[in-house]
Amino acid sequence: MNLPRIHLIATGGTIAGVADDRASTTRYQAGSLAGHALLEAIPEVHGFARITISQPFNLDSKDLGPGHWLQLARDVAEALVDPACDAVVVTHGTDTLEESAFLLDRLFAPGKPVVLTCAMRPASAHSADGPLNLLHAVQVAASGVTRQTGVVAVINEQIHAASRLHKRHTRALDAFEGGDSVIGWSDPPSLDLGPETPARLPGLLSSLSELPRVDVLWVGAGSEPDLMASSISHGARAIVLCLPGNGSLPAVWLDAVKKALARDVIVVRSSRTGAGRVTPQPGDGPMLFASGRLTPPQARIALMLALAGQLAPAHFF
């Protein structure tokens, strides 16, 4: 049978997690099983695709950072240019799935499917969600329905757009529910919504050797603005402020923001509300601007990519 050829990149997470007993869903070691062990749990996957596997690392996604992201992006790029590969599936932890998904989405033009998946329950648990998520991710990738959408994540029977992916719950099985990221369903693979066309820069990856430091600072009522000076002194080239409401900058932060701008540090006003667009305000400009519909983690990555690629700071917004 001429099945699609899928390259699986296993990176760790709870989907590869193991606990001491089958009832444990919160006490386990993420990134314990290798990619081939994840496939052994779903033998029927071989009826949908011919699969090759690589494993750049096997980590809890809370421990990933810019170096891992670039390594993952290079592995995805290598698979995508291989004529013997029709689609890529990535297994990943849920905690920072949205960062990796956003980065990959901005670096690759739509074409061969790139599908991420994950799990909320460790592989050792009764009713673990990882096996079905991975099986569905392979089915979606093999079907080609996401060829025009850019990067997606298949989680809990739903296809989520990487552009809007956001983990919203600490432990619920449907931890990514409740936003506007769902664009389709995995069984059978189908889309309810058409593709978006965010700014993407497929040529950028080859010129990236590292990503610059960009910090996110969470601002509560009465939070001290001296955190900005600390970030800048530690090398931050841009700062995403996670602000109340519509990216509302407290008066006591104005001076610190001015000082940052004077040192060519970009400042983005994002929101801690978790939903809605942050709109432009008088006083915004090319170095101080609103995050629009990007979440604080997405705004951070958008700035890292723009700075590394010497693009206008707002390029990926």
Ligand code: ASP
């Ligand atoms: N801490 C885990 C991780 O992100 C959580 C998960 O995968 O659900 O790797």
